[in-house]
Amino acid sequence: MAGIKKNFPGVIALAHASFDLKAGEVHALVGENGAGKSTLIKILTGVQKQDGGTIELYGSPISFDSPQEAQRGQLATIYQEFTLIPALSVRANLFLGREKSRSGFLDSKGESAQAGIILARLGLHIDVETPVAELTIAQQQLVEIARALASDAKVLVMDEPTAALTPTEVKALFVVLRELAEQGIGMIFISHRLNEIFEIADRITVLRDGTTIATRATSEFTRQQLIELMVGRSIEDEYPRAMTKPQATGLEVRNLGAGIVRDVSFTAHRGEIVGIAGLMGAGRTEVVRLIFGADNRESGAVLLDGKNVMIGSPREAIANGICLLTEDRKTQGLILRAAARDNFALPNLTTWSRLGFINKAKELSRFQKHVVNLKIRISDPEQLAENLSGGNQQKLLVARWLETNSQVVIFDEPTRGIDVGAKFEMYLLIGELALQGKVVIVVSSELPELLGICDRILVMRRGQLAGEITDVRSAKQEDVMALAV
Ligand SMILES: Nc1ncnc2c1ncn2[C@@H]1O[C@H](COP(=O)(O)OP(=O)(O)OP(=O)(O)O)[C@@H](O)[C@H]1O
């Protein structure tokens, strides 16, 4: 891809982007949120048309008009947004558009067998007839990957394929990617997780503000240099620790139980950042959803500043000053077809309305304040949420919750899909909330992040609290893992 340009109304998504891929290599594409990574991929795979520049595949110019055409051209893609059809089975999704047939009939047996093999390679042991809607987010992500593998592509494009995966699942995926590389398949790998990039990539291309600024072998970058090239400044300490001073108990959870969660009790102080660690499926998200009233609890009580609060729904949680930033922004947070500004305003309307009238001017000025503080990259407050880059969608949700002025702020995987610079800003912000005397709870799968910013870490295992790390400053990742497994 040479000299690719792409404009959207009010935004130059790509100014001069170039990218080349060799057969049999894993080539990472990195850059800040909104740098243009997904747009470049969408142009390559026929989702969008470039305004300038050329694309060649094996030396011949190509220009796909649709993803289906790209797939016939042996280019398979895993997009940042899920594209599976929830009501269909895993098997049907895997072979959608290229169903196997035998003498004119759908060969579902043949499909099942092949599907089973591909899924097993990824370490996913599920019934291939399960509807996709019943799978967890991680399982759905693996099915997306499996679908690309099923298509015998020569080029495999992956836009943040690991964002929803556990370390074990990432390992399994990387083994498969290495095998594919040996078979001569070229892979484009987009991720905000630098550890993964250094582990899997043969080469790295850095995109900044829609322009390619470097392409080198992975061994020619240090972590610091890569960060600097991406964000245009140096970040000395990736995990800034706030000078928190935990005060009185703010939140107390007693004997919480429902579903897999059993007998979870803990306290969190005002001014304290409490981390919750654990493997995928350990019940971390379930616990915070119970506190937030998003699911019904079977037992237990939630106390705020020593007072029992009745929370039966998120609405009641918000009214009591508890907010939750969900891990899955696509299905639980954003209304993609609505303007960014309306997404921001959603739970906050009462704050700005007087006698039933919404104070639009106030809403807008609050929104713009967050856009500046969080460095949300947006061309216009009316821009649809779906047209924001993945990381900027995440920031939009954060802005929304900051505005509710809650006393208990719960983050579930707050840095998923956001770039190193924005992660840094997010940590500062989490610290700032604690310094304001709020209770801050952070659920995360990124152990360095929890160890770097929390005052205390609770570790969950199979729906229960397995232990607690109080001496976070001297704790190691292994200490947390030992409790988690
Ligand atoms: N359909 C669209 N309409 C308007 N603007 C768009 C559209 N698609 C992308 N943009 C804008 O183009 C820029 C590049 O977006 P893109 O999604 O390519 O970024 P990205 O590098 O993938 O970021 P992230 O890491 O957050 O996923 C952003 O400013 C985004 O808001």
Ligand SMILES: [Mg+2]
């Ligand atoms: Mg993207």
